[in-house]
Amino acid sequence: ERPETPPQPSCLVPFGRDRDFVDRGTLLDQIRERCAAPASRVALVGLGGVGKSQLAIEHCYRTAEQSPDTWVFWVHASNTARLEQSFREIADRGKVRGRTDPQADVFKLVHDWLRDAKNGRWLLALDNADDAAVLSPADSGSALQQHLSRYLPMSRHGSVLVTSRTKRVAMQVVEDGDIIAIEPMHNAAAHALLRKKLRDVDEEDDSITQLATTLDHMPLALVQAAAYIRERAPRCSVQQYLDEYRQSDSRKTSLLNREERHLRRDEAASNSVLITWQISFDHIRKTRQSATELLSLMSFFDRQGIQEALLRRQSSTADEGASAVQADDEFEDDVLTLRDYSLITVTRDAKTFEMHSLVQLATRTWLESEGQLDRWREQFISHLCAEMPTGAHENWEKCQALFPHAQAALAQRPKDIESLEEWALLLYKAAWYAWQQGRAGEAEQMSVLSMEVRREMLGEENADTL
Structure with a gap:
């Protein structure tokens, strides 16, 4: 090859900088400090749509501003074709020797170029590293000869920043201690973001x-x-949006499934938060079906205080021949999988779980599209009805913990006759407790619904309806 003029460091981020970017406390400072360490590898892990890529984009631009002699590379890791293309773009921009040879291993060429300190400092962002198969040579059609992590040199003059929905995949590139968990915004930051985006x-x-x-x-x-x-302004306001959103699950889904164009998201990624999460659900189903089933059940409960006892029935019925120890192990593995994707969290007492209400909505929407909504609604009612005691005084503590789930069940009237009986019984027991607590309005609502079902099923003259 003829010698080429050495290139000058540049920023290869394929997205424009977001003028509406909102600083999220100390997150960017943490990212900057971690990435400043020699040979650093850092991962941002969290739910799809939580802002991992936006943080990475902003960090890349700040790095390019503050250190103009640093190369800033962006690698798409959503699939094997885009991964290889990203490495070819690095090879082209860096004028890497041997890149024009059709038989050359572009990953090896880029690895060697990055390792050479003479080429200068660099930051490489590996975005959407969600699928372990994409990072492995086992993936069909992959040009990788070995795991991608082997092509990311541990060089004192370079750093790698990964974004991923799953801790398990991120840990194929970084150490556990180098993971920064990205949570939803705090109220002030979310308020500021809405203000900016509303213009x-x-x-x-x-x-x-x-x-x-x-x-x-x-x-x-x-x-x-x-x-x-x-x-839609001025014909649509924030309050009108809220009013529409609160009408029903179907209206929520309609609003959140809209694919509004987003210039700073990977073209392969959905701009709908519901579709973004449903991709994760599909991936979990392929790798661990039982975890998908646990998520399906959890999506019907109130988002907080989901007791382990309410879910264990699901685990134990999954394989009647399994030993108690095996069932425990399977349940823990299911929980670990869902936590790995940031779909659920474990409370401090380690006995109850929480979910974001939007994740629950996305799960139910996904179940409906798969024709599984009724099945899991019935499971939810069955489990809750079995656990919910009567409103007698000695049961008040347990009733108090389960009552929010009974309130959630109000909107989940089943179609199946047997499940409808359980639903009516559940509401009857919850109404009993509500009445004892002086919550007359809720008690009346639940008891009326329960009685209506009993009349429909048993008739006006039956003793249980009198």
């Missing part, structure tokens, strides 16, 4: 705060909602 739309602070809370402070959902409102 000139004049809105009350209270409405914006309500919308941020309703959407679980999830950045992608907030951006979606703001785009919807902004495009």
Whole structure:
């Protein structure tokens, strides 16, 4: 090859910088400090749509600004074709020797170029590293000869920043201690993001705060909602959006499934927060079906205080021949899988779980599309009915813990006759407790629904309906 003029370091981020970017506390400082260490490898791990890539983009631009002599590379890891293409772009921009040879291993060429300190400092962002198969040579059609991590040199003059939905995949590239968990925004940051994205739309602070809370402070959902409102203003306000959103699950789904164009998201990634998560659900189903079933069941409960006892029935019925120890192991592995994808969290007492309400909605929407919604609604009612005691005084403590789930069951009237009987019994027991607690309105609502079902099924003259 003829000698080429050595290239100057440049920034290869394929997305424009977000003028509406909102600083999220100390997150960017943490990323900067971790990446500044020699031979650092850092991963941002969290739910799809939680803002991992946006943080990585901003960090890349700040690095390019503050250190113009540093190469900034962006690698798409969503599939094997885009992964290879990203490495070819690095080879072209760095004028890596041998890159024009059709038989050359572009990953090896880039690895050797990155390892050579004479080529300067570099930061490489590995975005959407969600699928372990893409990082492995076992993937069909992959040009990788060995695991991708082997092609990312541990060089004192370089750093790697990974974004991933799953800790398990991230740990194929980084150490456990180098993972930064990315959570939804805090209220102030979510409020600021909505304000910026709404542009000139004049809105009350209270409405914006309500919308941020309703959407679980999830950045992608907030951006979606703001785009919807902004495009329809003045005929749509934040309050009108909230009113529509609260109408029903189907209306929520309709609003959140809209694919508003997002210039700073990978073209292979969905701009709908629900579809983004449903991709994760599909992947979990392929790798661990029982974890998908656990998630399906959990999606019907109140988002907080989901007791382990309510879910263990699911684990024990999965394989009647399994020993208690094996069932325990399977349940723990299912929980670990869902935690790995940040779909659930474990509370401090380690006995109860929590989920974001949007994740629950996305799960139920996915179940409906798969024709499984009724099945898991019935499972939920069966488990809760079996655990819910009567409202007698000695049961108050347990009733108090389970009552929010009974309230969630109000909107989950089943179609199956046997399940409908359980639903009526559940509401009867919950109404008993509510009445004992002086919550007359809730007690009346539940008891009326319970009685209506019993009349439908047993007739007006049956003793249970009198």
